Amino acid sequence: MLTAEQNERLTRVGPGTPMGELMRRYWHPLAPSAELSEEHPTKEVRLLGEDLVLFRSAAGKIGLIEPSCAHRKANLSYGIPEPEGIRCPYHGWLYDTDGQCVDQPSEPEGSRFKDKVKLKAYKTEELGGIIWAYMGPDPVPVLPRWDLLVWDGVEREIKMMELPCNWLQCMDNSLDPVHFEWLHNYFGSYVLGMEKPPEERAEWKARMQSEGARGRHELKVGFDRFEYGVIKRRLMEGDTEESPWWRIGHPVLFPNILRVGQDRRHGFQMRIPVDDTHTLHMTMSVLIPKPGEQAVAQDEVPFSYPAVYKDNGRVRADWVLGQDQTAWIIQGPICDRTTERLGVTDVGIILFRKILEEQMQIVADGGDPLNVHRQEKDIIYLPQEESIYPGFDEPGGPFAGQENRPPMVEAILADKVDVSFR
Numbered sequence: 001m002l003t004a005e006q007n008e009r010l011t012r013v014g015p016g017t018p019m020g021e022l023m024r025r026y027w028h029p030l031a032p033s034a035e036l037s038e039e040h041p042t043k044e045v046r047l048l049g050e051d052l053v054l055f056r057s058a059a060g061k062i063g064l065i066e067p068s069c070a071h072r073k074a075n076l077s078y079g080i081p082e083p084e085g086i087r088c089p090y091h092g093w094l095y096d097t098d099g100q101c102v103d104q105p106s107e108p109e110g111s112r113f114k115d116k117v118k119l120k121a122y123k124t125e126e127l128g129g130i131i132w133a134y135m136g137p138d139p140v141p142v143l144p145r146w147d148l149l150v151w152d153g154v155e156r157e158i159k160m161m162e163l164p165c166n167w168l169q170c171m172d173n174s175l176d177p178v179h180f181e182w183l184h185n186y187f188g189s190y191v192l193g194m195e196k197p198p199e200e201r202a203e204w205k206a207r208m209q210s211e212g213a214r215g216r217h218e219l220k221v222g223f224d225r226f227e228y229g230v231i232k233r234r235l236m237e238g239d240t241e242e243s244p245w246w247r248i249g250h251p252v253l254f255p256n257i258l259r260v261g262q263d264r265r266h267g268f269q270m271r272i273p274v275d276d277t278h279t280l281h282m283t284m285s286v287l288i289p290k291p292g293e294q295a296v297a298q299d300e301v302p303f304s305y306p307a308v309y310k311d312n313g314r315v316r317a318d319w320v321l322g323q324d325q326t327a328w329i330i331q332g333p334i335c336d337r338t339t340e341r342l343g344v345t346d347v348g349i350i351l352f353r354k355i356l357e358e359q360m361q362i363v364a365d366g367g368d369p370l371n372v373h374r375q376e377k378d379i380i381y382l383p384q385e386e387s388i389y390p391g392f393d394e395p396g397g398p399f400a401g402q403e404n405r406p407p408m409v410e411a412i413l414a415d416k417v418d419v420s421f422r
């Protein structure tokens with residue numbers, strides 16, 4: 001349970017708020033590169049409570065600038081891309097990708113007025129088929145080259161979902177592995193079963209009542225801090241502590257990216273705060289080709305906007321991401337954490353809130369928070385228990401041989417109820 005002030009500090013992301021200032025220290029994915037095409041060279045976006053226009057110039061350069069033309073405030077998402085930048089549709093002022101006005105065709109010959117006109121602009125970079133934006137202070141940190149953004153010869157796909165809820169609901173969920181058994185297995189099969197014709201439901205109902213409907217029960221969940229965020233691990237019924245799910249786990253990249261995957265599929269789930277009550281959920285999935293097979297060649301990474309809602313207005317829960325999105329949305333625009341009641345299984349959530357508080361303080365004190373990168377690295381490998389990595393023979397890739405160690409925070413769910421914070 002939090003006080004109203006604590007809940008506000010953790011959730012509000014607008015300019016000048018402690019969380020907004022922390023969030024502005026990170027590169028955020030904003031749109032698929034392929035979305036800015038010749039047919040659609042501009043996009044109205046909103047990030048961390050600020051409205052902006054994203055565009056691609058006729059020379060292919062990306063710009064991210066304040067939305068209204070400095071002259072008479074026309075929205076530049078209606079602008080015309082030119083090699084130098086974007087030209088306002090109203091009177092033709094031209095802005096480059098740094099927001100500098102470089103042409104005012106109707107001002108007198110030789111006028112220097114344009115030199116004094118500059119729109120707010122933010123840095124962008126493209127990596128892995130995604131346009132990333134940085135809205136924080138200088139010096140601009142390095143955009144981390146996470147493994148699945150830089151692998152060659154793989155097949156990528158992006159999904160975009162705009163959700164009417166605060167970003168922290170999505171992240172609370174990532175630190176809460178116990179939801180899997182209920183939200184995905186039990187509720188998920190309930191939703192799918194209810195879509196069957198009535199005469200087929202009896203068999204499905206019987207199956208729902210059996211233990212198997214919830215999948216394997218978790219015996220323990222554990223969380224570790226590591227240099228990029230938090231590693232989550234779980235020990236399931238029938239497994240020993242040698243299982244890669246307990247020994248290796250998979251990470252939450254601070255502050256808002258979950259790594260998921262199994263076998264040949266790896267993925268990121270990125271929860272980008274649009275404003276206090278809206279989140280852009282962007283996922284990237286990466287398929288590693290089988291030995292001897294080649295990935296489908298991709299000139300660009302394809303993207304889609306899967307429906308969040310059904311025709312009847314209810315959140316779509318007939319797929320795994322939809323079940324998570326349902327849970328986030330039905331907690332309300334901003335979850336009321338002042339009346340929540342946390343249990344044993346919520347140790348990960350408690351740990352994450354502590355880290356958020358600590359990192360907001362580091363920013364307030366003028367420091368670099370967790371997972372801000374200052375040094376270029378060619379590739380940063382991330383653990384993902386049972387996944388196949390390109391160039392590695394064993395599942396788990398570079399982490400396959402990793403030894404077990406006690407987690408930093410652990411909740412024991414079977415035999416006895418126990419929580420330990422180290």
Ligand code: FES
Nearest residue numbers: 069071072088091
């Ligand atoms: S409003 Fe943009 S040039 Fe006049």
Ligand SMILES: [Fe+2]
Nearest residue numbers: 179180184324
């Ligand atoms: Fe989930």
